[in-house]
Amino acid sequence: GAVVSQHPSRVICKSGTSVKIECRSLDFQATTMFWYRQFPKQSLMLMATSNEGSKATYEQGVEKDKFLINHASLTLSTLTVTSAHPEDSSFYICSARDYTYEQYFGPGTRLTVT
Amino acid sequence: GENVEQHPSTLSVQEGDSAVIKCTYSDSASNYFPWYKQELGKGPQLIIDIRSNVGEKKDQRIAVTLNKTAKHFSLHITETQPEDSAVYFCAASIIIQGAQKLVFGQGTRLTINP
Numbered sequence: 001g002a003v004v005s006q007h008p009s010r011v012i013c014k015s016g017t018s019v020k021i022e023c024r025s026l027d028f029q030a031t032t033m034f035w036y037r038q039f040p041k042q043s044l045m046l047m048a049t050s051n052e053g054s055k056a057t058y059e060q061g062v063e064k065d066k067f068l069i070n071h072a073s074l075t076l077s078t079l080t081v082t083s084a085h086p087e088d089s090s091f092y093i094c095s096a097r098d099y100t101y102e103q104y105f106g107p108g109t110r111l112t113v114t
Numbered sequence: 115g116e117n118v119e120q121h122p123s124t125l126s127v128q129e130g131d132s133a134v135i136k137c138t139y140s141d142s143a144s145n146y147f148p149w150y151k152q153e154l155g156k157g158p159q160l161i162i163d164i165r166s167n168v169g170e171k172k173d174q175r176i177a178v179t180l181n182k183t184a185k186h187f188s189l190h191i192t193e194t195q196p197e198d199s200a201v202y203f204c205a206a207s208i209i210i211q212g213a214q215k216l217v218f219g220q221g222t223r224l225t226i227n228p
Contacts (some may be wrong), residue, residue: 044203057213101163101214104160107156
């Protein structure tokens with residue numbers, strides 16, 4: 001099956017700093033990538049959708065200036081959490097889709113803001 | 115918008131027995147229904163999916179059924195094994211402003227008792 005990687009898998013940062021998370025589709029070209037956030041024992045919450053070469057579309061309630069998304073190529077999307085606060089601590093998961101319906105998820109990144 | 119309800123929230127079965135998880139959706143335009151398995155600390159893994167032009171699909175011990183009229187779909191796992199223990203999410207695909215997105219159910223924590 002299709003493989004999506006994320007880096008880093010875990011990151012701890014101090015309040016006020018920025019953190020960048022990378023998402024890569026390893027064996028297919030992802031025309032669309034998605035970023036989700038997941039709280040413990042809860043479902044996945046879609047944050048934004050990004051298409052290669054265009055601006056990301058954010059879900060209602062998600063601050064686009066805080067969660068910067070870049071989809072510079074068909075295999076790479078990045079999420080930058082700017083001026084992180086403890087409430088931003090969460091499990092962030094990306095997914096990627098090619099021209100079909102199937103959406104494949106990365107392994108996730110656990111962010112802890114101290 | 116689309117709403118996906120998933121039941122039960124927790125399910126415990128004896129090893130070797132079958133497990134069934136059910137989901138209902140609200141948007142009759144939804145046409146793609148994937149199921150994901152998520153193990154602790156990992157990203158969701160696509161295990162099976164079904165499109166609206168098919169009523170049933172099977173892959174070894176896993177099967178999914180879809181009733182478009184009633185707007186519900188189910189995951190069936192037969193001959194369960196301890197490694198089937200995980201959280202399972204159903205999802206329904208919707209098109210919003212020309213973009214395809216997945217709406218997830220709340221998840222089912224499946225425990226297989228040896």
